[in-house]
Amino acid sequence: MRLILVRHPQPDVASGICYGSSDVAVAPHILAAARAGLRASLPANIPLYTSPLSRCADLASQLAGDLQASYYTHDARLMEMDFGDWELRAWHDIDRDAIDAWALDLAQYRPGGGENVLAMAARVAAFLDELLREQHAAVIIICHAGTMRLLSALQAGLPLMETALLAATSAHKIAYGAVLALDFQRPIVTPAV
Secondary structure, eight states: OEEEEEEOOOOSSOTTEEOTTSOOOOOHHHHHHHHHHHHHHSOSSSEEEEOSSHHHHHHHHHHHHHTTOSEEEEOGGGSOOOOGGGTTEEGGGSOHHHHHHHHHSTTTOOGGGSOOHHHHHHHHHHHHHHHHHHOOSEEEEEEOHHHHHHHHHHTTOOOHHHHHHHHHHSOOOOOTTOEEEEEOOSOOOOOOO
């Protein structure tokens, strides 16, 4: 199965703000530009899945129509990580000791008391396992950089803890609106932690 991953367009939030699972919108002109570029490059008549957060869902609903998606749905398992009380705060305003504690335990530390990378990896892996059982030739998934990094890490077939660490330590080089295609040749069985 080919997964065509699309990162949402740049949201209307100041640079340097932790926005994780917060529902921040995309300015209409940014959304229109992303839609125009993607509409011309993505395949038509295939299933389209999206995170329910508006920065993904607004683009996905428009593209589902443009591309005549054969199936269209929101799935909360595709959401970005929940950073708890760090959400919508400037990164430089977050206590340095808390950020250092997260750096020492990337997989299991819960930034801001929110979700940890291991929990996010488990929900993304559950989505992928279910998707692969559906046996589509290809699907489009509109989501977030963290979700894309986890889906990429899941290709290695590692235990979930190692998958979470691989995703957490991968350099973040996924631009807004970027497209990444992943091929999965076999079902991914998510091993226990």
